[in-house]
Amino acid sequence: MSGRRFHIIFTLRYLRYGLLLCLVPMLRALIEFDLDSLWLALTQDAAILLFSAAVALALWHATSFGWEAEAVCVEQGIFLRSRHVFTRQSVAALAVERPLYCRLLGASRVTLYFHTNAAPRRYTLYLRKKDAAAVADALLPVQAEGAVFEPTGFERLTFVMLSANILTSSLFALWGLRQLDELLGMDFQQLALDTLREAALFAARFLPMGLAFLVTLGFAVMSFTFLYALLRTAGFQVCRSGGVIVSRGGFLTRVERRVLVSRVSACDVCVSPAARLLRRYPVYLSAGSFRGGDVPVMVYKKGNEQSLARLLPGFRPPDGPLCAPARKSPVQYLWQPGACLALSLAVCGVASYAMPQLLPMLCVPAVLAAASLLVSLEGFFREGIRANGGRTLSVCFTRFFTRHEVCVLTPDIAYTLLENPFSVSAGRCDVLLHLPCGLRCRVRGALQYLARELPFPP
């Protein structure tokens, strides 16, 4: 089928640039600050918007797509026409996203992720719902689906907790507040701050003042993070159909991801502090330029690795120990968290007689530094890299408070060995493993003679 148009929502992509351009006349009007300049800026803004809308409509009119049995073809451009043909062999994963505004207009956003980094690495199409489903079926077809992971009850709760990402949720909250401010003309950011301050005053009845504010802020952030994770993971289900892993879920934004099993480049098991407490580990997959998204593909119970093997048959736990701690340098692992801990304790020591009322608040960074020290100590004993019988590569590394256990399934990787005079004299080096999706795994203190001969899985 060929000659079909994108959904009209495609034009919004170009209208955004027009909105950004509108800021320039408004800025000039703000500097001059009189009615004439404002009128002139509004006229210019209207002209810019009309022009960008005309360009966007022309581009939309000139863009068409079609699909065959195993390929999708896109033609675009007004003066300079280009034609892209995306075959099934070039696609490693795809995501069909339906945010609320797309659902209201019957549109879907389809992102194709390719398995090499030859340009483009990914491509986004704005299609009608039926067209999006047809494109997804043409590139990564799914027949009979058998659910491999469908969290319910306590599993659902742990899945929500392990999917929560404080950073993205906080950014989303800030962005949402700003959008609300602009749309409704009310200062919601100030309102949120006032509410937080009142809650902190209430908490101060039971806790010291500084600590009360920190605890309230942490509670507010965590509550929002869990709410956000709850919405993202609503109705989450992972299926395996032939050679394709399909995950679906989301309440406001419905997301369907399809990953070709033969293109999976790595499987990352993240052992975060929450995962340790719950004794359940989230798993992220990467395939080609696809990094795994913001929701894990599944969560498995500690010691139940066979459930992961059911989803990904190529997964293999390490054959043996990944490192030789006796040959490692403890200083390399412990100096950063150790220095942070020493500094925090020194500040606490000074505060204990100079400003005792601040002591509870200053204990927070000391506790965090101590936790980081423990994770680094664990890294000292566990961090390493090992080839499993030449078929896969097992990598273990720590970053901040999380231990990552990665099973590399592709030979399409690169190694960088980093040395310094001290490590050379001790026969060690740091190994950076580059994955096709652009992620890097840093293993510290690997044995130099082994690192130089690290194989590429077949």
Added chain:
Amino acid sequence: MEYTVPRRGAAVVSAWLAGLGALICLPFWKDSFVSTLMGLLLWLAVCFVILAQRLSSCVLRVGAHHLTLRRGLLFPVTRRVPLRFVTGCHIVQSPLQRMTGTCLLFLYSSGVTTVAPGLRRADAEALAARLTHGGRLS
């Protein structure tokens, strides 16, 4: 097969950074001539002594299955890339590099871009032809 970076190639690349430093120093000449001059001389020393040495120590080895790039004397960095996953090569030459017969070679593979700065043009072309099978990537 082994390729090295000649001193003139390393010097040209270092000269770019030295020029950038001189450009940044421009607004400060009028107010504090001596300290700017000292800063610029220090930067030139860093560029032409430390950086040029590091760049000229770059060695590119092409084995049967993978490519190894090693550079640096005190802090060596070694990169290994499988040959069959090199997706493209890119040779860039500035006017000064055309005069000295050197170039920048970019090697693209999934997840990482490897740069060999200051390589001889003839070497870079031979390497590119070998890696891409005469322009036909496998």
